[in-house]
Amino acid sequence: MSPCELHPSKERLAVSVQPTHEQATHEKMKLVNICFLSLAIFVGYSVTQEETAEDLAKFKEFKKRHKKTYNGALERVHFKRWKKRRAVIDDHNNQNRPFLLGENIYSDLSEEEWDTYLLGVKIPKEFVNTEEVVVPPESAVQSVGNRQTLPSLDLRNHTCMPPVKIQSPCGGCWAFIATAAVEFQTCIANNGTKTPLLLSEQQLIDCSSSYGTKGCSGGFYSQAWDYLMAIGGQASNATYPYKAAVGNCSFVKDVTPTVGKISRYSFLAKNETAILTAVQKGPIAVSIVTNSNFTLYKSGIFDDDTCKNGTVNHGVLIVGYGRTNSTDYWIVRNSWGTSWGMSGYIFMKRNVNICRIAEYAFLATI
Incomplete structure (x- = not known):
């Protein structure tokens, strides 16, 4: 009989056993x-x-x-x-490194979800490999070319700069960038209203497909502006609220009230000097290559060579520039909410075509 099968005696039960150090x-x-x-x-x-x-x-x-x-x-x-x-x-x-990463609302999403919910720029064929300035239908740079450039510029707190919005979950960055430019320019044309305009990205997502856009599956800001110039303007967000999904177009020309408008836009020369000159007139819509460091950006001057040769996939808005510690940078507005970056903004190194930022720059004006 094995020891495990033996029954303890009464004497053994009466013994008080003190726990060893290992047992404790x-x-x-x-x-x-x-x-x-x-x-x-x-x-x-x-x-x-x-x-x-x-x-x-x-x-x-x-x-x-x-x-x-x-x-x-x-x-x-x-x-x-x-x-x-x-x-x-x-x-x-x-x-x-010259910039810090940090946790944000997107830190628990997959890279596939990042691509689907946060990006959305699709470059039209007519702009790919184009070196010359394309200006339809009339020059938007005529009032910009002779404008004196400032040592630094920051439009983030400008009276006409709308609050940072959030596009997710929809690949509609193109609609947000196009809308922010129209909001700013319309406000300026109205002699700087006391509060920024809030226009409808949803109108662009639902209604501009005949101009080449694909709702939450991508588009381009010039296509959005083509639509707005043809339809007569952009409704307010209150009239046509954002749903982060494609729906049936409910905008009716000459019936739905419009608040915002533009009358021209220009495709800038592919260099950062042209952007520096043009931003004196207002925000510049640009397309960039994003990567995981961009998605997790928190603060500092973004300087990451790994995005230099990637595929352009996201639209943002240049709203100023500056220089610190001998480094030039752009002030860039995103559409991922205020929990991302510096309250929705990022500083990106200037004069190095960071993330291909200078290749698809557009200025829209009234």
């Missing part, structure tokens, strides 16, 4: 593990050896801050993405 340590570890498991269950999934109480607590804060909710197994999927991005952010920020 084991009991303490069991208690810690129970607490850890409780925290994990509270957050919404089971514990693995790779997860720590600090990770779980920070992820809980992330969800609360960005109003994130997940169902079932998606909780763990988003946690793993978020944790991976945190590691990338920490590694980058420890390298003494």
Whole structure:
């Protein structure tokens, strides 16, 4: 008979056994593990050896801050993405780079979701490999060419600059960039109204497909402007609110009230001197190559050569420029909300064609 099969005697039961140091340590570890498991269950999934109480607590804060909710197994999927991005952010920020990365509302999304929800520029064939300035139908640069350039310019707090908006989940950056330019120029033409205009990106997404746009699947800002010039103007956001999805066009020419308008636009020469001159007249719509560093950007002057030779995929708006520590930079407005970057803006290194920023620059005016 094995020892495991023996019944303890009465004498043995009466003996008081004191726990060894190893046993006491084991009991303490069991208690810690129970607490850890409780925290994990509270957050919404089971514990693995790779997860720590600090990770779980920070992820809980992330969800609360960005109003994130997940169902079932998606909780763990988003946690793993978020944790991976945190590691990338920490590694980058420890390298003494000229810009910092940081957590934002998109940190738990997949790269495929980044592409689908955050981008959307599709360059029309007529502008690819075009070197000359294209100006339809009349010159928009006639009042810009002789304008004196300033040492620095920052339109972020200009009376006519609308608040930063958020396009997600829709690949409609082209509509947001086109709209912001119309908002600014219409306000300027109205002698600088006291409050910025808020126009309808949804109108462009729903109604401009005959001009080459594809709703939340991409488009280009010049196509949006072609549509607006033909239809007579742009409705307010209050009249035609944003839904982040393609719907039936509900704008009726000469019936739906319009607030914003432009009358011309120009495709600028592919150099940053031309952009510097043109931005004196107002925001410049540009197309760029994005990457993971751009998506996770937090502050500083973005200087990343890895985006130099990629495919142009996103539209943003140049709203100024400056120089700090001997480095020239552009002030660029995005359409990813104020939790991204510096309250929705990014500084991008100037005079190096960062992320191909100088190749598809357009100015729209009234």
